[in-house]
Amino acid sequence: MQKEKAEHEAQKAVGLVPRVGALAARVGLDWFLLALLAMIGLAYLWPEFGIDREPVSLGDVAGYGVSLIFFFYGLRLSLEKLKAGLSSWRLHMVVQLSTFLLFPLLVLPLHSFFEGTEYELLWLGSFYVAALPSTVSSAVVMVAIAGGNMPAAIFNASISSILGIFITPLWMGLFLSASNTADFEMGDVLGKLVLQVLVPVILGILLNSRWGSFAEKHKKKLRYFDQIIILTIVYTSFCESFERDMFSAFGWQDILLLSIAMLLLFFLAFLLINLLSRLFGFKREDRITAIFCGSKKSLVHGTVMSKVLFPDANMVGIILLPIMVYHALQLLVSSMMAQRMGRAEVRELESGS
Template sequence: MLKLLALDRFTILLIVMVILASIVPVSGQVAEVFGVITTAAIAVLFFLHGAKLSREAVVQGIMHWQLHTLVFTFTFLLFPVLGLMAKPVLLPLLGQELYWGFLFMCFLPSTVQSSIAFTSVACGNVASAVCSASFSNIAGMFITPVLVSLFIFGQSQHDYDPTSSIIQITLLLLVPFILGQLLRPWVYPFLVKFPSLVKGFDQGTILMVVYGAFSGAVVAGLWNEVSGTTLLILTVACSVLLTIIMLLALYIPKWLGFKREDQIAIFFCGSKKTLASGVPMAQILFIGQPLGMIVLPIMIFHQIQLMVCGIIANYWSKQPEIESKE
């Protein structure tokens, strides 16, 4: 049953972190120290991502600009448009903070590891998926703060400077990533010997951020403000959004004449949102805001997309001839 629902160890640990933060939240000076440690872990994580990413795969995949343009359109245009269109319905139902989190999720870049993994399982264009997902994350470090500035804080009374956030994100995420690329000849052989290091560090860092974020939210009264009905509405909203995007990502590449391998890469890269980059960005962009409520939508969307993409990738891997005949 766990396999069917894609409830892997990481998902279970995410739920455990939320429960732990609800029971034993970190606060005060301990929370400040924990935040410093978490920030350092995020920087190391993106250094490892930079060292792991193959330059050859990037060069091979970057030539397919039509595919990357379409994925970029899904990630930073269609998602935000749908999120903004949902405002009249979701804002009264979810409240301002949860709707901000839903909209912030729509502004995030695509995932890297899971997009590539699902594309590989489904026999898609892995090289282009590597390049497209990686480019999405790098571009998102600059595009996401601007979208937040225009459509979230731009419509509120908060004094928000996107330039400052872009600089902080660049220093925390992009600089370590570039440093990892530069030091790749020396670091990558070490990563080959310990292939689970990046994955373990990736998941561990997210768990730390989630625990810290929900601790602060619980101290501020998160569960007094978010009811079971609200969680259900948020889950339905995430499911509807994913369904619409996946249908568009399934049929638009076909209409545009992309090959089956490219259609698969577009589908998985264009329909997903990153939790790994999203939570660290939220820490920087929403200082002083209820961070637990901001990251709750992406946590729910993240699990739903893993479940659905896992089933679809497995189905396509067993029936590759169906898509090629259509």
């Protein structure tokens, strides 16, 4: 009897695993977000491994991984697809101006409130979020779920990633060049970005015709590689910050307020982009593409570019905290919105037929 009861309990536990996984996925807690939290916890418990250069430097490994990430990105970027997306120029202007102008202008006025305080680095990290390009994969996925303009979504996400290589450092240079916490030289940073980011992207694009199909075929495995490199960067960055006790001034209340601020930033941008789209008279498909591509921010670019933009490794963990929070919240909220829009489109089609 006890044996049967034990087997029954075991079966219930096994059956609970997929339900828990499904519930976690529904609220945006995929394995990668959980892994990010685990890396922060590991860095807190064991910072020495992320700092030591013997027997191998994880920071150097992550640096080489950054170049490979952008090479594989370029390898999957077809020039034909980019040319095909050029026609909807008004939509592209709204998305790119929202990404690189609207967002920074929403955060920029708050600088005077935090300048010289213990929260200035958190503000700088929030401004870094605002200056980052849009995501590629999640933006396109959300547009697809909501029933938006897919070719335009692919075009805008791809162009945003390339423009971000130049525009993000220019925005950050306004504050890092005058900061006492970072030895920032725009010429050196742009030189590193060209060698570590732009050259691999261009090389990948040039080799697209030869190896592009291979990259598309294995894009799921390449995405896992991207995520492993990002996790390594997050781990090493937080190791430096924990080792130097950079988080001692922040409590859980500060993280909660940061989360609320990032959520407000997302909703404000989302509403303003939606308003602009309606003023321009965009049809439903283009409006969906504008709000989802324009409101997303890339954790991939945020983590990999941090290794070049912020020479002071001690502060990188704090700088990355806002983009990690924003990334989790944007997945949670936009996935719910996209599914609701997708269901509304289905109802419209059914009522019309």
